[in-house]
Amino acid sequence: MRKVGSKERIRQFLLAHIGEIVTSIQIRDAVGTGVSEWARRVRELRDQEGWKIETHNDTTELKPGQYILREKPADNPHLHFKTSISAKLRAEVLDRNGFTCQMCGLTPGEIDPETNRKVRLHIGHIKDKSLGGLEELSNLRALCSTCNQGAKNITSEKPTAIWLLSQIRRAGQDEQRAVFDWLRKKFVR
Numbered sequence: 001m002r003k004v005g006s007k008e009r010i011r012q013f014l015l016a017h018i019g020e021i022v023t024s025i026q027i028r029d030a031v032g033t034g035v036s037e038w039a040r041r042v043r044e045l046r047d048q049e050g051w052k053i054e055t056h057n058d059t060t061e062l063k064p065g066q067y068i069l070r071e072k073p074a075d076n077p078h079l080h081f082k083t084s085i086s087a088k089l090r091a092e093v094l095d096r097n098g099f100t101c102q103m104c105g106l107t108p109g110e111i112d113p114e115t116n117r118k119v120r121l122h123i124g125h126i127k128d129k130s131l132g133g134l135e136e137l138s139n140l141r142a143l144c145s146t147c148n149q150g151a152k153n154i155t156s157e158k159p160t161a162i163w164l165l166s167q168i169r170r171a172g173q174d175e176q177r178a179v180f181d182w183l184r185k186k187f188v189r
């Protein structure tokens with residue numbers, strides 16, 4: 001039998017109690033994991049998926065340990081990539097994009113200066129599914145979590161060589177050397 005993850009159980013539990021105040025004890029009983037685990041999942045639903053889950057920090061109506069999901073969350077098409085894109089296609093997209101976020105240029109393992117978290121890459125649609133974009137190599141690209149959520153203020157146009165060089169000239173020697181090392185690794189065998 002397929003194991004249902006704790007996040008999915010929390011999702012189902014909250015969906016079954018929209019508009020009701022639920023307590024941490026109810027969540028714990030429904031989900032059956034430790035508090036740090038489900039509290040993290042609740043935060044992920046709020047922060048990454050935009051679920052309107054309120055706590056006592058948001059409203060005086062609630063006491064500590066009480067939560068409420070106000071309304072049925074909108075279906076966010078960006079969140080269903082993992083289930084619908086095959087591992088093979090995902091690997092092809094990542095490989096073609098050089099394991100680099102196609103908007104901001106960060107790579108996995110680097111620290112995203114916006115979030116101070118390690119970069120993770122997702123597969124994003126170039127033309128959105130809701131606009132008829134297809135789930136095929138030509139319409140997919142690697143994006144970091146922040147860019148995938150549209151949270152980075154970067155144009156999707158690629159930087160030009162002139163602009164890149166101007167930025168490298170402005171940087172300090174250590175930064176320039178890091179760029180040189182990276183280019184050498186990429187282009188020199």
Ligand SMILES: [Zn+2]
Pocket residue numbers: 101102103104105106143144145146147148152
């Ligand atoms: Zn990015």
